[in-house]
Amino acid sequence: MTMGTNSTEHRLEAGIDRLAELEHERWAHWQRYMHSKGKRTPDGSLVLPANLVARWDAQIATAYRDLTSDEKESDxxxxxxxxPTVAAILDGKTDDHSAPSEFTKD
Known part of the structure; x- marks a missing residue:
C-alpha cells in the first residue's frame, strides 16, 4: 500500500519530531518536579523521600484501569x-507551533 501525501499515516509521520519535542518537554517537566522533591548530596546524587518512591513504585506497578480516579485524571x-498538536498534525499543519507547550507550566 502506497501512502498518499494526504494520508493520516503520512501526516503523523511528518509530525513525529513535533511530538518527540513535546515528549521531551513532558519528560523534562517531570524530571524538574522529581528533582525538586529530592535532596542533592555533596557528590551530586539525588536522594528522594521514601514516601514518594513508595508511591511512585505503587503507581508503576498499577495498570491504568486500576488507578484511582485522581491518578487517572492526572494521566x-x-x-x-x-x-492540540495531534489535531494540528492531522490537519496537515506539521510545522505549527502555535499551540503553546503546557509542559513548561507548573
Whole structure:
C-alpha cells in the first residue's frame, strides 16, 4: 500500500519530531518536579523521600484501569496537552507551533 501525501499515516509521520519535542518537554517537566522533591548530596546524587518512591513504585506497578480516579485524571491531563498538536498534525499543519507547550507550566 502506497501512502498518499494526504494520508493520516503520512501526516503523523511528518509530525513525529513535533511530538518527540513535546515528549521531551513532558519528560523534562517531570524530571524538574522529581528533582525538586529530592535532596542533592555533596557528590551530586539525588536522594528522594521514601514516601514518594513508595508511591511512585505503587503507581508503576498499577495498570491504568486500576488507578484511582485522581491518578487517572492526572494521566488524562497529560494527554490533553498533546491533543492540540495531534489535531494540528492531522490537519496537515506539521510545522505549527502555535499551540503553546503546557509542559513548561507548573
Amino acid at each position: 488524562r491531563e497529560q494527554v490533553r496537552r498533546y491533543l
